[in-house]
Amino acid sequence: MKILLLIILYLISGPVDCTAVNGYSGGSVTIISDIQWNKHTSKYICKMNEKDCTDIIRADTKRSKVQDGRFKLYSNTENHFIVLIRKLKPQDAGTYRFGLGDQSISTVTLKVHNNTSSGVPKIMSTYLGQNITITCNYPVEYERNIKYVNKVDDDNNIERILDTDTKFQNGRFSISDDRSAKVLTVNISDMRETDEVFYLFGVWNGGGSVKYNSYFREMWLHVTEPSTNIHPTTTATPSAVCFSSSSFIIISVCVCGTLLLIGGFALIMIYKLRHKRTQDNVHSFRNKDNKQLTPDYNTDSDSVYENIGTSEV
Template identity: 40%
Template sequence: MKILLIFILHLISGGAAGIDVIGFPGGRVTISCNYDDYGRAKTHICKMKTQTECEYITVIKYEQCNTWIQKDRFDIINDCSRALTVTIRQLSSEDAGTYQCGEVGRWSHQFNLQVIRDPCCLGPRTVFGHLGETFTISCSYPEQFERHSKYFYKLDGHRIPTMIDTTETQRGRFSISDDRSSKVVSVRISDVREDDGGVYYCAVLSGGDSVSYYSLYTETQLQVTEKSTTGTPDSTNTIIVCVCVALLLLLIGGLISPAVCDYEEIKDRKPQSDSKSTPRYAAVQPPTISSDPLNSVYATARHPTVPSDPPNPVYATAQLPTIPSDPLNSVYATAQHPTVPSDPPNLVYATAQLPTIPSDPLNSVYATAQHPTVPSDPPNLVYATVELPTMPSDPPNPVYATVQ
């Protein structure tokens, strides 16, 4: 139940018009009502309803000296020697108004609390610092506080001890600077420790002899953590990019190297010893490489394994594409081969899959004819399927063998 106190202000000794106390939504103010003459009577803090009516917030007895009394968002203490102090937490616009503090019949002071909304002071925030590092907490302040001394407090229960203020630049591990041009006060904490974590306030001191106050306008929750040992996102991304580039280079190298080795120029071959026999031609289907001669012929190496063949044989698969500059019915063989260690580098072979006839010259070239067997012929007769295209440089009626 609210208790109303009726005052006739002009009869109270020490009555005054009061000073303006400035606070901000979500912040707090700590007001000290200073006095010299304490008569051990009850002291009080109340909010004026009218010019003569004041609503008690609390009344403090002499026996409660130096004891914190909490009433809703109000914390009050009387040291019974020089000051009655009241702190209002979590300020709101409803807290604005005129207050009175004093001792009945002996002294009283008034102050006008203004709760101002300003972009500089928009409520609590949380920041993170790492053990052993230096961390800076910065607070903007309103223009009306530009010439005031700035303070940096740490909340400790009902107490709010001063860590440092702008009357000095260094106090232990704390240093402070005030940039009045940008209206920012900054506090640096070096060698951050675990017990540095907690709630801090930036504040100003203002007022006069009878009433003075601290306006705590920015609340900062500092959380102290171990320094992360994992890589930062930038370093992780750098490692990933390096690995990707390395893999890409290896892949490109693997694709280019075989291609350089596989494309070799192959000249059309004719039989060397059997000059009277029918000419036989084998041509390969080439890709186009700008640095090679116009009609260079390339063979693409491939080598399946036939158990009865030598360890590294090379096979040629016959294909019949059309190259505009070649004769009408030229036969092409796509060479596919492994590397024989004893041969010169990048040598390309086209090996016919034929049996060896002892009576033929050493370097004869054969074409394996894929024909059905004629019952009346000898058991192992070999056939050649002849085709009769016309090549200007050959004898009038040459016979050609289609190589497979």
């Protein structure tokens, strides 16, 4: 009976639209509705359950945005009501209702898919002045979708940088899409301190009164001063982890250097051992039975070799 009453209240309170929104674990979604943001009316978003709709955000504010943790409500330049949910978790799946006051209501059903290529937000370390290439796998269902790369500042404000439709190049940034391999590639040249932000990689889903961006990957670029005058190129391969090839070079050099030191030390020890044992054998030949003996080198050299060989084994 209570459920029926809720449905009736929803219907009489204003127009309701229900749209399915697909998100990915570790990623984000931005839901853009046709509702016009009104600074004089309360804004809210709640998650529906069997009995009621539990508030996540409900605020009376004249500001153009309101945020609580991973959830944010704000308006864009066209004054549309937008919902942002960051760092999606499986438990975020469900039906949400959002709008202004008791009118202008939208309802969306969020599905959170498991995505091994995104996971938790990744961190990629780079150097000032470095040129980097980032490659990311994307879900097969997005093969024909337009791909977007946006950046997010500390206030969760999103700025579009690139897309695979009309904005392939943007200053130091460029993008390409290998649809056969399902790989999105982004190049950034001459890294700067201002490039140290969160980057969102995703697609646009239009149609209906509720449109949304689904971001299948979030990544933080950490920009530091270079340790040397050399600026190696950082490459992130299409896997769950974005990594730096320069790290592998440093590790390889360290490993090779350590192996060379160990090898050199071992050769010195073997040489000293052979030299000592040769001297001991010669000394024993000269002092055996208190007589000065002349060793038979054809026989005793073989004995010395066998002794060394045995000791090495």
